[in-house]
Amino acid sequence: MTDPRRLLPAVDALLAAPDVAALARVHPRSLVVRAVRETLEAARANSGATPAEGWGPAVRACLERLAAPSFVPVINATGVVLHTNLGRAPLAATALAAMHRIAAGYASLEYDVGRGSRGSRQRHCRDLLVELTGAEDALVVNNAAGALLVALSALARGGEAVVSRGELVEIGGSFRIPDILARSGTELVEVGATNRTHRADYEAALTPGTRLLLKVHRSNFQVTGFTAEVPAREIAALARERRLASLYDLGSGLLVDLSPWGLAGEPGVRDALASGVDLVAFSGDKLLGGPQAGILVGTATALIACKNDPIARAVRADKLTLAALEATLALYRDPEAARREIPVLRMLTTDPAELRQAAEALARGVGHGSEVIAGESEVGGGSFPGAKLQTWLVQLAANRLTADDLAARLRGRDPPVVARIQDDRVVLDPRTILPGQFEVLGGAVRAALDG
Known part of the structure; x- marks a missing residue:
């Protein structure tokens, strides 16, 4: 008995069929060929059975599936x-308009229109970030892990960074703070216990190789019960005393007080900077409500080091990110407008x-x-x-x-x-x-x- 799979039509024969040939006149031929091959493969897997709807409709259905984008609004x-998993923050209307305006043609990304010479892409958001947070300087990169990587590389590469065991968080996608520290060329020094860490633990861990004290806000989990942690202001004070750098990985990037709506306990960016740390790192697409971005704010000295680090070039933000972020930040000049306009x-x-x-x-x-x-x-x-x-x-x-x-x-x-x-x-x-x-x-x- 003949195997039905041997009776399946050849690819060329299906491509020559009138209804399939018609598809090739309105779709790229390469895509039609792929649809034909996949349709035949499906029939072969089904013991050689001809599609119930016929070859033409089966190829058309496969073609529509292949041509449909996988990245869709939901x-x-x-x-x-x-x-x-759904993209975090939807953007404000002004941010969408800014992205469209910039994407539609050429733009002053790294061009100083007034001087007619090369400019810096950082200037588009820097002044707004300084104004809104009270920082001396700011840097925007393409994501929060990138911001942390730049800061660690610039301030602690080749040395040690001291961090509490209770703050060695996993930030999603299996990426963990120790992994980022290792990639930055920084040696991790863990102190304290999972639930309790004291200033004395940091002090006891300091060596001639220590470069940085790291504070990580536990933004995606809680530790309750018998707990203790060292506030950012004490971390900053100890770092100053020992002439070390200090970094606060804040996570969410809250710029307005949400406690009137029952959301309290999340440190804001201004409060984090007021603790006296050299750098604060946070995301653009969480509580800030903007595009995916990693933001560093802090002292001019620390930011100069970050801007000059080669990793900053590797993770720099693109023009659409900067356009959306600038428009989002501008809304925060009026907190009530920000609350209304930022989704x-x-x-x-x-x-x-x-x-x-x-x-x-x-x-x-x-x-x-x-x-x-x-x-x-x-x-x-x-x-x-x-x-x-x-x-x-x-x-x-x-x-x-x-x-x-x-x-x-x-x-x-x-x-x-x-x-x-x-x-x-x-x-x-x-x-x-x-x-x-x-x-x-x-x-x-x-x-x-x-x-």
């Missing part, structure tokens, strides 16, 4: 404001009563027995660990579907809807749903429930 209905701040400070209204409107639009229930949102992104924000959720009635099946259907919509599962039910949190997305979301949920 609706974040999880209630996690700084969702790392992350707006989400974190939305009144629960507004969220209830939004949830009720969404539930009415969805129908299908949806209910509004009280719940909690999370800040996410390694910020305010353990903090819960009061919210109102739309709980979907999945009927015969499991929660996992319904969540998968929602992710299969265009745009994909990322919900969360709580107590074996799919829930939607309006806190992280952007204005203008509610109508689309309602339609997507109805379609998923109707199946």
